[in-house]
Amino acid sequence: MLEIIKDPAEIDFKYNQSDLIPAVVQDYNTKDILMVAYVNEESLKLSLEKGETVFYSRSRQEIWHKGATSGNTQKIKEIYYDCDQDTILFMVDPAGPSCHTGETSCFFRKMAVEKNKSEALKQSNIVDFLYQLILSRKAAMPEDSYTTYLFKEGIDKILKKVGEESAEVIIASKNETAEELILESADLLYHMLVLLAEKNIDPEQIRKELIERHK
The missing domain is CATH 3.10.20.810 (Phosphoribosyl-AMP cyclohydrolase)
Incomplete structure (x- = not known):
């Protein structure tokens, strides 16, 4: 009230x-x-x-x-x-997405960003930046884009890639060097973000869930 x-x-x-x-x-x-x-x-x-x-x-x-x-x-x-x-x-x-397209916000298409802040933003908040980039690919579906390919193939293909990358992370974890694990983890994270975008789930919703669990 x-x-x-x-x-x-x-x-x-x-x-x-x-x-x-x-x-x-x-x-x-x-x-x-x-x-x-x-x-x-x-x-x-x-x-x-x-x-x-x-x-x-x-x-x-x-x-x-x-x-x-x-x-x-x-x-x-x-x-x-x-x-x-x-x-x-x-x-x-x-309680859910605000945009009729299923996006969290109606303002998910970026038009411009201050030049001297663009690179710093990408580096400091790379997960959110990557997710927004994936959303822009989903909206525009540009040719010659791997992300576009995944969205066109649909949920089964995306899930297959998440499964494959999860297996790659497990294999990399058994090896001695950290470099391979880092690379495979980055691949898995990217495909997870594509999956979230496909299901209209914002990473912020996961952050909220983790915060609630912490509480």
Whole structure:
């Protein structure tokens, strides 16, 4: 249940001509931007009552309870509104992917990155960088890409490769040198990330599970 800090009726929201204002949805834990939708007075009221995001669908022209059919609801942790009172920010704990494509976030296609930070980002957060790269391959399916080949072949091929690489890791572990084990482990990790992308599971969900186990 949400504690109401300020009644929406007391806020002079600047609704547009369709009586809507944009709503940005952000993951409360990861701080990732998940999606942008629209709310009207009724959907905002329902969001507060349910404790889950409720939007207004401009295409269907009706109230839309996020996840009502898919189960991918968004539990509201906090709600903010901006200085101009024309945009809402929902801080949520999502129960599943927020994007209709099955991706965790609607913003999974990167357009640009600051040059002097690009290489440092790749090195410091290489697993997340690689996963996002795999997602971009899944979306664009470029020719002459091994990742594209795996997605085209489907889940059975991906699982076969995960099995093969797992066996290679076991074999490498029996050898004396660490180099072979490092190489085979990298191969296994890559194919595991492809599998996660195929099943629409973000590595962040695994991090959360590990955190919960640690607790």
